[in-house]
Amino acid sequence: MNSLVRGLEVLKAFGRYHEPMTISEVATETGLTPASARRMLLTLTDLGYVELRGKRFRVGPKVLDLGYSYMSSMPIWQIVQPTVERISEKFSVSSSASVLDGCDIVYAVRANNRQASSVLVSTGTRQPAHVTSMGRVLLAFTEPERRETILSQIHFSAYTSHSVMDIDQLRLILEQVRGQNFSIVDEEMEFGLRAIAVPIRNKRGEVVAAINAAGSNRALDLDYLKNTVLPAMFEAANMIKANLPA
Known part of the structure; x- marks a missing residue:
């Protein structure tokens, strides 16, 4: 071993x-x-x-065989991939789905839009959970004891001048995310990048992944994100849940 x-x-x-x-x-x-x-x-x-x-x-x-085994054994990703592609095309954004691994998120599927973001990621890319919209969704709905363990291990770095740098502030943000069922992160990972994410739940209501839409904050103003993009993402998450096996 x-x-x-x-x-x-x-x-x-x-x-x-x-x-x-x-x-x-x-x-x-x-x-x-x-x-x-x-x-x-x-x-x-x-x-x-x-x-x-x-x-x-x-x-x-x-090594790709290892990743393929994970992807092919999880029917959720076969459902999510066309969903992120539709979101990306409809709103001219980059769209992804990810899971939580320790203090990071790991991208499982991705639809890149080069005009939406200069950050080009692919399956397997890792990013710090606490400064990403998907990461905050996943942290927010993690069991409290496990969440506190993860929070205690986070290395708070200033990726930009807007990055959250305090564990107590992050706790308050995660509480808000749990209450509203979505997360918006604005220029905390990259200047000019704004992203919104919602949870993906299984048939039992458990959060198993998160899905996002990301792009330039000039193109994605907050009203547009909340009033236009967010309802479509909730609809997509519900569709994914409905098509998952019991």
């Missing part, structure tokens, strides 16, 4: 580093000894999950 954990940590390190890595770089990124990192990299290379080019290792295409 320890070897499995170390192997997964090595694969995750490539996602954080974004470039081919040497053994020493992998060891530094994961906290492994160089010898342990070497053994793990060679094993992953034999399995096809990592490729060796010269003295540097990079993730191999077989």
